[in-house]
Amino acid sequence: MPRPSDVFLTLWDLAVSGALWTNLAPSLMRLLVGSTIGATVGIAVGVMIGLFSFARAGLVPLVAAIFPIPKIALLPLFVIWFGIDEASKYALIAFGTFTPTVVSTYGAVDNVDRSLIRMGQSFGLRWSTVVFRIVLPGAMPGILSGLRVSLAIAIILLVAAEMLGAEYGIGAYILQAGSLYDLERLFAGVTILSMLGVLLSTAVGAVEKHVLGWRT
Amino acid sequence: MELRLEGVSHRYGDVEVIRNIDLSIPKGRIVCIVGPSGCGKSTLLRFLGGLERPTSGSVSQVGEPPSDSINPLTYVFQDFALLPWRTVEGNISLILSDHGVPKKEAEDIITDVLARTKLSDFRKALPKQLSGGMKQRVAIARALAVNPAVLLMDEPLSALDSQTRELLMDDLVDLWTRAPFTAVYVTHNLAEAVRLGHQIVVLSRRPGAINEIVEIDTPLAERSSADPDLERTQQHLWALMRAEAEAADMELIDD
Ligand SMILES: Nc1ncnc2c1ncn2[C@@H]1O[C@H](COP(=O)(O)OP(=O)(O)OP(=O)(O)O)[C@@H](O)[C@H]1O
Numbered sequence: 001m002p003r004p005s006d007v008f009l010t011l012w013d014l015a016v017s018g019a020l021w022t023n024l025a026p027s028l029m030r031l032l033v034g035s036t037i038g039a040t041v042g043i044a045v046g047v048m049i050g051l052f053s054f055a056r057a058g059l060v061p062l063v064a065a066i067f068p069i070p071k072i073a074l075l076p077l078f079v080i081w082f083g084i085d086e087a088s089k090y091a092l093i094a095f096g097t098f099t100p101t102v103v104s105t106y107g108a109v110d111n112v113d114r115s116l117i118r119m120g121q122s123f124g125l126r127w128s129t130v131v132f133r134i135v136l137p138g139a140m141p142g143i144l145s146g147l148r149v150s151l152a153i154a155i156i157l158l159v160a161a162e163m164l165g166a167e168y169g170i171g172a173y174i175l176q177a178g179s180l181y182d183l184e185r186l187f188a189g190v191t192i193l194s195m196l197g198v199l200l201s202t203a204v205g206a207v208e209k210h211v212l213g214w215r216t
Numbered sequence: 217m218e219l220r221l222e223g224v225s226h227r228y229g230d231v232e233v234i235r236n237i238d239l240s241i242p243k244g245r246i247v248c249i250v251g252p253s254g255c256g257k258s259t260l261l262r263f264l265g266g267l268e269r270p271t272s273g274s275v276s277q278v279g280e281p282p283s284d285s286i287n288p289l290t291y292v293f294q295d296f297a298l299l300p301w302r303t304v305e306g307n308i309s310l311i312l313s314d315h316g317v318p319k320k321e322a323e324d325i326i327t328d329v330l331a332r333t334k335l336s337d338f339r340k341a342l343p344k345q346l347s348g349g350m351k352q353r354v355a356i357a358r359a360l361a362v363n364p365a366v367l368l369m370d371e372p373l374s375a376l377d378s379q380t381r382e383l384l385m386d387d388l389v390d391l392w393t394r395a396p397f398t399a400v401y402v403t404h405n406l407a408e409a410v411r412l413g414h415q416i417v418v419l420s421r422r423p424g425a426i427n428e429i430v431e432i433d434t435p436l437a438e439r440s441s442a443d444p445d446l447e448r449t450q451q452h453l454w455a456l457m458r459a460e461a462e463a464a465d466m467e468l469i470d471d
């Protein structure tokens with residue numbers, strides 16, 4: 001085991017030499033693009049499932065079927081479809097965040113107080129207003145707590161994707177360190193991942209505080 | 217505008233819920249509907265509001281709704297149905313803006329209805345900061361804001377404690393006295409019915425049919441809880457309901 005102080009020094013070197021940013025920037029980009037696509041589509045599909053029984057009948061079994069597939073196992077497939085470059089990484093992360101987001105959104109929409117939706121309909125509100133002003137805000141607590149899970153999964157998949165054919169990125173950095181048994185750098189990389197996780201979770205917390213202030 | 221039910225019957229699957237109801241809701245009056253639990257009162261209200269259609273019979277509107285009516289048939293629900301993430305004002309403005317009322321005009325409407333429901337000081341409050349009675353006043357303000365031709369109220373005071381209920385009944389009487397509105401008011405509380413109803417429709421147990429229609433001529437503003445005439449009417453209503461309610465109760469146990 002490397003000593004914590006050595007890991008810290010390695011981190012420091014990384015930061016000073018600029019290598020930290022060289023690796024972090026592409027990782028953040030992949031995380032951002034992949035999870036944005038996955039979460040957006042996931043929320044849209046989850047809302048559809050929650051609102052329409054025909055969508056529920058068709059999509060729930062489909063989601064149940066793809067949820068347990070380890071998405072990492074599909075990486076070679078994505079590489080064939082989207083090439084070895086960024087697109088396949090985006091696709092993997094998007095796909096991995098999509099399923100948990102669908103499941104949590106669908107549950108959250110299902111839990112929205114039906115009397116509020118009935119109220120909207122009885123006042124003759126447009127369909128889009130009912131969805132965007134009643135259903136989505138009502139489902140927001142569940143969607144955001146689902147997002148915490150989805151983003152953690154996104155980090156895991158990010159690393160996996162970067163271990164296969166990425167020049168730069170936290171995952172590539174860790175893989176390199178691992179193959180050289182350079183434990184200090186390995187731990188430095190893992191520390192960065194953990195910090196990324198904490199950062200994302202804090203960000204979701206801040207959004208929750210801002211958006212869900214009406215709750216408490 | 218008047219609402220008219222003609223020969224309305226309804227079944228859910230094998231269960232006959234409503235049998236052959238003829239009823240008209242005259243303009244500017246409050247029609248109370250009372251009846252034992254499960255006799256189809258809420259179902260009837262859904263027909264009146266056009267949320268559902270009866271298996272047979274017709275529901276029709278006689279005459280045009282007022283041209284400035286934004287939502288001619290408007291419900292007030294027992295559970296208030298306020299959006300907890302919107303302020304008092306925001307709950308009302310959502311509906312006005314969706315119906316394309318210009319912002320300035322919406323502001324004026326909101327100011328007016330909040331004043332009428334004594335909520336002016338709570339314009340920026342969130343629902344969680346309000347008591348049950350206040351929440352229902354917000355829901356009533358919201359309903360008044362769309363200037364409905366007919367208000368459809370399903371046990372609007374049932375979730376409130378008895379003092380609050382008294383206060384809100386007085387408020388409703390005040391509101392009606394200042395600007396008469398048309399309303400169908402479903403309740404299981406006979407005291408509410410004799411206090412607020414110009415007409416009280418007594419339904420039988422399921423399948424709900426009209427048992428009797430009681431008219432009360434005393435003006436709303438002059439009714440007091442000690443009034444012997446009203447007391448007698450309430451007794452009469454209770455006598456009508458009692459046997460039905462008992463029978464309905466037994467049926468529920470049998471099911
Ligand atoms: N959507 C539905 N599908 C099937 N049965 C229904 C439906 N809605 C109501 N019912 C049944 O129809 C009957 C009348 O229901 P309704 O809610 O109109 O009664 P109610 O008079 O309002 O009762 P309460 O006093 O309890 O509010 C009940 O037996 C109820 O179980």
Ligand SMILES: [Mg+2]
Binds near residue numbers: 257258259370
């Ligand atoms: Mg009911």
